[in-house]
Amino acid sequence: xxxxxxxxxxxLEADPYPIYARLRREMPVAYIPAVNLWFVTRxxxxxxxxxxxxxxxxxxxxSPLDRSWGKPTILTADGPVHKNLRSGVDPKxxxxxxxxxxDDLALPIAREYHHRLRASGGGxxxxxxxxPISILSLARSLGLGDVDLATLRxxxxxxxxxxxxxxxxxxxxxxxxxxxxxxxxxxxPVMQKLIEEPDDSxxxxxxxxxxxxxxxxxxxxxLPTLKVLLLGGMQEPGHGAGSIxxxxxxxxxxxxxxxxDPDALLPRAVDEGLRWVTPIGTQxxxxxxxxxxxxxxxxxxxxxxxxxxxASHCESRFTDPGRFDIxxxxxxxxxFGFGHHFCAGRWFARQQITSALRYLIDHSPEIAxxxxxxxxxxxxxxxxxxTLNVTLR
Numbered sequence: 359x360x361x362x363x364x365x366x367x368x369x370l371e372a373d374p375y376p377i378y379a380r381l382r383r384e385m386p387v388a389y390i391p392a393v394n395l396w397f398v399t400r401x402x403x404x405x406x407x408x409x410x411x412x413x414x415x416x417x418x419x420x421s422p423l424d425r426s427w428g429k430p431t432i433l434t435a436d437g438p439v440h441k442n443l444r445s446g447v448d449p450k451x452x453x454x455x456x457x458x459x460x461d462d463l464a465l466p467i468a469r470e471y472h473h474r475l476r477a478s479g480g481g482x483x484x485x486x487x488x489x490p491i492s493i494l495s496l497a498r499s500l501g502l503g504d505v506d507l508a509t510l511r512x513x514x515x516x517x518x519x520x521x522x523x524x525x526x527x528x529x530x531x532x533x534x535x536x537x538x539x540x541x542x543x544x545x546x547p548v549m550q551k552l553i554e555e556p557d558d559s560x561x562x563x564x565x566x567x568x569x570x571x572x573x574x575x576x577x578x579x580x581l582p583t584l585k586v587l588l589l590g591g592m593q594e595p596g597h598g599a600g601s602i603x604x605x606x607x608x609x610x611x612x613x614x615x616x617x618x619d620p621d622a623l624l625p626r627a628v629d630e631g632l633r634w635v636t637p638i639g640t641q642x643x644x645x646x647x648x649x650x651x652x653x654x655x656x657x658x659x660x661x662x663x664x665x666x667x668x669a670s671h672c673e674s675r676f677t678d679p680g681r682f683d684i685x686x687x688x689x690x691x692x693x694f695g696f697g698h699h700f701c702a703g704r705w706f707a708r709q710q711i712t713s714a715l716r717y718l719i720d721h722s723p724e725i726a727x728x729x730x731x732x733x734x735x736x737x738x739x740x741x742x743x744x745t746l747n748v749t750l751r
Contacts, residue, residue, distance in 0.1 A: 362388045362397075367525055370738035374639065375680065378668035387652035393524040394420065395642070396662040401672035401692065403652045404664045407643060408696035411436045414643035416699060420661050421642060423586065426520025426534040431582040432702065433641075443583050444702060445568030446575060450499060450560035453705040460709040463498060467491045468717040475750050476721075480728060483718075483746040484600045491714045492596030499706070500587065501548065501559025510592065513537055517589040522739040541588070542581060549577045560587070591703050594637045595710040597742030598693075602631025602715060604733040604743050605682035607726065612684050617719055624719075627684045628711055633691035634682045636667040639739045641695050666692040667741065725750045 362385060365377055370393070381388055381399045389396050398407050407414045416436050418424070424434050432443040449455065471487045481487075493510045497503060505513075516537025519530040549561060553574050556562045564584065565574045606613040606627060616623045640663040647658045656662060669692035671679035676688050694701040701707070718725070727733070728747040736744045 361385075362390050365390055365392055367392050371736060373735070374667065374738040374741075375671060378665060378671060382668060382672060387654035387656070393663075394661060395524060395640075396656050396660055397665050397668075398651060398662060399665045399668035399672075400652060401669040401675045404666065404669040404692060405696050407651060407662065407664045408641060408699065411643075411697070413646055413649045414662060414664075415646050416440070416641075416643060418642050418644040418661050419659070420524075420644075422520055422523045422526075424582075426517075426523070426531070427538050427582045427585040428578075429582055430579070431586045433586055433699065436698075440698065442568070442575075444698075446564040446566075446580070447560070447583065447587070447702045449563045449567050450558075451703050451706045456705045456709050459499075460495075460706070460713055464491055464495045464710050464713045465717060467494050468714050472718060472721055479751065480725075480749040481747070483603060483748055484596070484743055485745070487718065488599040488603075488714060488746075489592075489596040492594075492599070492710065493592045495595070495710055496588070496591035496706075499560050500584070500591075501552070501557065501561040502545070505544065513541060513588060514592045516540075517585060518593070518740055521589055538585060541585060545581070545584065546577055549580065553577075587703070590638065590701075591706065593740055593742075594701075594703070595707045595714070597637045597740065598628075598632050598635075598707065599711045599714050600743045600746050601635035601637070601735070601741075602627055602711065603718070604735075604746055605631050605634055605684075607746075607748070608733065609682055612682070616684070620716060620719060623684060624712060624716060628708060628715070629691065630682060630684045630686065632693040633670045633676070634680075635735060635741055636670050636691070636693045637740065637742060638693070639667040639737075639741060640665050641699060664695075666695060667738070722750050 378399050381397060386400045386403060387398050398404055416434050418434060421434050423431055430439050432447060468491050471490050475481050475486055490507060494507060497505055497510055516533050520534025523530045549565060552562045552565055556566050564580050569575060606616060616627055643662045643664060645656050645658050645660045645662060649656050673679060694704045726749050728749050733743045733746060735741055
């Protein structure tokens with residue numbers, strides 16, 4: 359076999375960035391047998407693919423999301439169906455709305471888990487700080503505040519197994535199906551109540567907003583998108599925050615600068631960290647016809663990955679892209695995608711990440727990596743530090 363036929367799922371999980379760099383150099387549009395996807399890896403091609411739904415549709419027949427959670431979902435629909443779903447999701451996560459409630463939502467959680475870290479002299483920032491903030495903030499914004507952290511973590515793991523199962527691994531699918539069924543059983547009664555008694559939760563907006571008075575969206579229509587929100591909303595902010603903090607801790611001069619002027623530099627650190635290690639690596643599409651992109655013709659009805667993580671490292675846009683540098687000024691990254699599928703929760707994610715990092719920095723006079731050597735990352739579809747062990751006081 360020759361490259362890229364030799365690419366394995368394990369190699370992608372361990373570190374996809376060297377693979378993406380070689381693809382950008384040698385085969386910027388290439389079929390990857392291990393995951394049954396065409397990879398599109400250069401920035402301009404990823405942007406074009408994402409903004410051309412008439413040729414590259416989000417309705418992917420082989421989508422692991424649809425296979426695991428049902429359809430339609432907000433990620434795997436186009437046209438009126440996608441617009442309908444977005445009109446229910448957007449109101450709670452509009453930037454002005456998020457700015458009004460995020461501190462009240464996230465800071466009490468940050469305070470509680472930071473207090474535990476300081477009392478212990480440190481710990482794993484991923485499992486002991488960033489992930490709880492991300493998971494609990496999202497659940498409470500959705501209206502699922504009664505679901506405990508352990509259950510939500512298990513949901514996240516199970517949902518992720520389905521979302522990344524491009525290779526159709528039966529063990530992963532069994533885990534994903536069980537969690538999907540469990541979520542449906544727990545959430546359905548909540549949604550039935552919200553149909554009769556709406557409130558300001560995201561779940562309520564998903565059922566009622568943009569619908570004629572006296573009508574609601576059906577529970578079956580909303581449930582698959584709820585599972586998308588649970589996975590993306592629990593994952594992206596917590597994992598993104600961890601990667602940003604890893605970048606800062608491994609670059610002490612940049613961290614010192616952020617601590618001196620967080621109002622100006624923390625937002626830059628957030629953007630750079632999301633570019634440097636993109637939490638959600640791809641958006642999947644399917645060709646509606648034979649399509650030429652990057653000098654390669656992809657046949658009709660083929661699954662295609664717009665590799666956002668690779669686009670955010672594209673040398674045509676970013677100098678020395680593997681370097682974490684909060685002072686770079688080279689344009690926007692691709693972490694939130696492009697076009698009408700631009701991430702619906704981007705403002706929620708950015709604000710939550712910023713709040714969690716700001717609280718940690720402001721209330722930790724000393725914080726340093728505990729482990730020797732570089733931070734270890736894992737994942738290609740969902741990438742983050744495996745752990746981020748620190749001493750803290």
